[in-house]
Amino acid sequence: MRTLGLLPLLALASAGPVLRLSGEVRGPLVLTTPGLLVEGKGAVLYGERGHTLSLLAPGIRVRGLKVVGAGPEDDFFEPHAAIYLEGCAGCLLEDVEVEKAPAAVRVEDSPGALVRGLRAQGLGQSPGVLLYRSKEAAVEGSHLSGYMDAIYVEYSPGARIQENLLEANGRYGFHVMFSWGVRVEGNLSQGNAVGNAVMHGAGNRVVKNLLLDHKTPLGYGLLLQDERETEVAANVFGGNTLGLVLMDAQGVRVVGNRFRQNGTALRITRERGGNSARVVENAFLGNLYDLLVDDPEAKAEVQGNAYDRAPGLPVPHLPASSFALLLARQPELSLFALSPGVVLWEGVEGQVPGLRLLSLADPKPKPLPREEGVRVGPLLLGLLGGVLWWRWRV
Incomplete structure (x- = not known):
């Protein structure tokens, strides 16, 4: 009919x-x-x-x-x-x-x-x-x-x-x-008001995508929330306020991605549950912060990644400064992130790895040359995004 x-x-x-x-x-x-x-x-x-x-x-x-x-x-x-x-x-x-x-x-x-x-x-x-x-x-x-x-x-x-x-x-x-x-x-996903999200599922795969230019104060390339055994592999996260956000995600594999020119490349945060992730063989270039963690019980294996901030010495590398770890718990301190004192603090830590906190350290980091001409816009949005993310959650 x-x-x-x-x-x-x-x-x-x-x-x-x-x-x-x-x-x-x-x-x-x-x-x-x-x-x-x-x-x-x-x-x-x-x-x-x-x-x-x-x-x-x-x-x-x-x-x-x-x-x-x-x-x-x-x-x-x-x-x-x-x-x-x-x-x-x-x-x-x-x-x-x-x-x-x-x-x-x-x-x-x-x-x-x-x-x-x-x-x-x-x-x-x-x-x-x-x-x-x-x-x-x-x-x-x-x-x-x-x-x-x-x-x-x-x-x-x-x-x-x-x-x-x-x-x-x-x-x-x-x-x-x-x-x-x-x-x-x-897929190429770019310039959306918030970003992209995979939520409340299991065994999903997000691979070989370009996730670019989500620059609103709460913008992210990808949010994984309440996911189990999901894989994020071989993607490019570029120009986002937050590159990849893990929220209450268990057994997640973050493998072979490129994080470039984001405010914060990878953020691990907690709402109700907890997080566990394997973060291996990724590249971090020109981000304001490579890693922020505001889940004190997060279980993250961070190994064999490449960083433009790695010291080039055979020592563990923590992809977040001690100030960044503090910032994850007190986002209102974002206002001081580019102040001369904090820049000096992080510079000293970068040259003297023994001063770094060793939790969440990468035992086998690979150094990358620093990129020239880091764009300030998304980095400043990363600071503001940290504040608003925290305010939104509470």
């Missing part, structure tokens, strides 16, 4: 499992034919109420369509969407463009659904792509901006977020909640 809504008959021609749209088409359009192929290249589907295009059967494929508008509901969890999938296992959206809709694509109870090559500009309040209870669904090769969260994933084990451009969104680029086995790989 196929429900076409208010659709001019001259706008389409169907032949068996293929529906070809052309010209301007007025929605809403509801499709319930399993395995239907919708060819929409050159067509524009307009909507003003509800979901503009609904796919309600397995295996439907939509290619090349442009969708403009949807109903007005912009509730974050139940927004009206340009394209809505429910019970649409294995469905495919490919090379679709969306404008002027609260959400671009809303996917529910549709395992294995794939969104590929989506281009969408949001209205600011809803997710761009929402994956809910959709095992192994995926978003790849897409460009999303102007949403609250570009991609929001909830209760969708095995989901994949790969090779997307996520920029200038109102909160997060990618936001994963209550899911496990999710792979976030090869």
Whole structure:
């Protein structure tokens, strides 16, 4: 059965499992034919109420369509969407463009659904792509901006977020909640108001992403909160107020990342639980602080990382000065971080490693040459971010 809504008959021609749209088409359009192929290249589907295009059967494929508008509901969890999938296992959206809709694509109870090559500009309040209870669904090769969260994933084990451009969104680029086995790989997430987050899950992997320029006072490249056995590997964290934040994260592996020009590269903080992490083979360059810890019971193995502050001697290196450790517990001292006295204090510690505190020390550090022209802007935001982070938590 196929429900076409208010659709001019001259706008389409169907032949068996293929529906070809052309010209301007007025929605809403509801499709319930399993395995239907919708060819929409050159067509524009307009909507003003509800979901503009609904796919309600397995295996439907939509290619090349442009969708403009949807109903007005912009509730974050139940927004009206340009394209809505429910019970649409294995469905495919490919090379679709969306404008002027609260959400671009809303996917529910549709395992294995794939969104590929989506281009969408949001209205600011809803997710761009929402994956809910959709095992192994995926978003790849897409460009999303102007949403609250570009991609929001909830209760969708095995989901994949790969090779997307996520920029200038109102909160997060990618936001994963209550899911496990999710792979976030090869994305460029930049200039979002807060950053990116993976929360309340287990066994997730965040690898080979560029997480850049989240410079608001509370901005971070990535927040891992209440995660278990999650891996953060081979990412670049650059120009963020806070690079990577671990909050109540257990068994986390932070491996082979590059932290460059952040206010604070890695922050380990505690809300209700505790933290344990393995931090190995990362590179720290041009950060105001490489490591801040405000969890007194944190268990962190820090080993074999490369630092532009390492003394080049065969001695352990603490990637945070004693002032930085104090700062993590009393963020209001951020105001003094660039004062001549503190700069001298940290300089002396850098030349005389025996004065350093040895908790959380890296026993096998690798020295890196210092970078020239360290940008002061994100570093100062790092100081302010430390204060506001502490104030926000209490």
